Amino acid sequence: MSERKSFFPFNAKQTVNILSEFGPLVAMFIVNAAAGINAGTWALIIATGVAMIVMQIVLGRLPMFPIIASAVTVLFGVLTLVTGDPMWIQIKVTIFNVMFALFLFTGLLIGRNFFQHIFEGTFHYTKEGWDKFTWSFAWFFILTAFLNEVVRQYFQKDGLYPPVGSSLHDVLGFQIDGVNVWILFKIALIMPLSGLYAWYLTTLMSKYRVPDDRSGGVATPSRSQRRNKMAWLTPQPTQSPPRVPPLEKHPRSPVGSVRLPSWATLLRRRLRRASGRVRRQRVS
Numbered sequence: 001m002s003e004r005k006s007f008f009p010f011n012a013k014q015t016v017n018i019l020s021e022f023g024p025l026v027a028m029f030i031v032n033a034a035a036g037i038n039a040g041t042w043a044l045i046i047a048t049g050v051a052m053i054v055m056q057i058v059l060g061r062l063p064m065f066p067i068i069a070s071a072v073t074v075l076f077g078v079l080t081l082v083t084g085d086p087m088w089i090q091i092k093v094t095i096f097n098v099m100f101a102l103f104l105f106t107g108l109l110i111g112r113n114f115f116q117h118i119f120e121g122t123f124h125y126t127k128e129g130w131d132k133f134t135w136s137f138a139w140f141f142i143l144t145a146f147l148n149e150v151v152r153q154y155f156q157k158d159g160l161y162p163p164v165g166s167s168l169h170d171v172l173g174f175q176i177d178g179v180n181v182w183i184l185f186k187i188a189l190i191m192p193l194s195g196l197y198a199w200y201l202t203t204l205m206s207k208y209r210v211p212d213d214r215s216g217g218v219a220t221p222s223r224s225q226r227r228n229k230m231a232w233l234t235p236q237p238t239q240s241p242p243r244v245p246p247l248e249k250h251p252r253s254p255v256g257s258v259r260l261p262s263w264a265t266l267l268r269r270r271l272r273r274a275s276g277r278v279r280r281q282r283v284s
Helices: 012-035 037-059 063-082 087-109 114-119 127-154 167-172 180-207 225-229 261-282
Strands: none
Touching: 012 037, 012 063, 012 180, 037 063, 063 087, 087 114, 087 127, 087 180, 114 127, 167 180
């Protein structure tokens, strides 16, 4: 019976990661629209903590990337609360994405693939596949950082959008401030774009996938094997050496062999030879 395929592109782990990233933004959008930026920032920080707890319960551990992203979110959220300026929580995306992309680029240039180190337990790719995977995501981080700055600079925090008298305002009938426009941009555009891009990239990378032990294929390599220019991908024929019987220290005489003479017999033979030599000398 063939296994039924699901149309949902993500597994449970990927779904929890996505919800932990954009769930706090949804909470911030709702609270910010109702009670202002300070309450919205508190909602973002609290929802980030709740997302970490849920991830620990569901996955049984906290992956490194969500920990780093959550720590940066809390840091810039505190800066927003202290200064009262939402610029800090908005610019966090730009700073984090650019720095992370530069980190990935630097790792690729020096031969240290960060994504391979983090996700090798989830995805099994060849070295070429891991390099393409990392290059693609690094450029995607640059693109999202650029889009974030365009939206942040165009939609001012004190402005109301869409402007009164515009056709969009006539259709919607309400306005939102620049911060909520930025949050809506993150939820409505960046979230679907990131999910679709991750799904498309993982589908595209299937040709670089290495089967694991459970499928009867090649086993997952060790670090020393990966450093050996991926030689582990070519299965080597295993030939057992010929079996050599162990040598005995004191080999036994085969059955039916000649019986060795005793010491008395040897003595008589020597006496006979000596007496024979004496007789020959007398005769001569």
